[in-house]
Amino acid sequence: MSRDVTTEVERLAERLRDFARARDWEQFHTPKNLAMALAGEVGELVAEFQWLTPDESRALDEAAFGRVRSELADVTAYLVRLADLLDVDLIEAANAKLLENERRYDSDLYRGSARKAPPLTS
Template sequence: MNDEIQRLQTALQAFAQEREWEQFHSPKNLAAALSVEAAELLEHFQWLTEEQSRSLPDAKRDAVAEEVADVFLYLLQLSDKLGIDPLDAARKKLQLNANKYPVERAKGTSKKYSEL
């Protein structure tokens, strides 16, 4: 596992232990919290046009960055609880997606792999 990811997971463990929060950090609860934070991230883009979503004002971008961090931190905690290396999982998933969406069939389309 990447050293930086491991250090961040260790810091998250210490943060939770200091507050006696481990009791609440079951995989189910962490997955639910992750979903809530992802919805809060999405909320910042609600009702924006495509163009507006691509050019956020600095204050909005900072708020989005905080939600990205929340999503990332919960994902790291969930990965830690389940013994999943998130970087390894991401690499494997990228390869699976490359197989599902070969360039010659997927280029320029948003169709799902089963529709290509």
């Protein structure tokens, strides 16, 4: 089943906007506060994997998977809310970043390597 991701992100942004407005939370949803909340939720997501081996992290039990899913939802909600507030199209931004990374990390030069590429020059 194919979905228009851009439309789905826009629909989620609208729901989050309405959620905040209904609770008079817009006053707290500054870029700084949302970025800090996003960082906190990413920390909670990281904590779910902190002491797992790579194999364990790929084979989560049902309870752990449920917690990871919930943290991913929190991260997504804060990211979408922040992007909405700053008028950033997340899909467009991610595609632009992927194009940049395709230029920086030539597949023939970086296949199988975790090394960083030098910064792009204009």
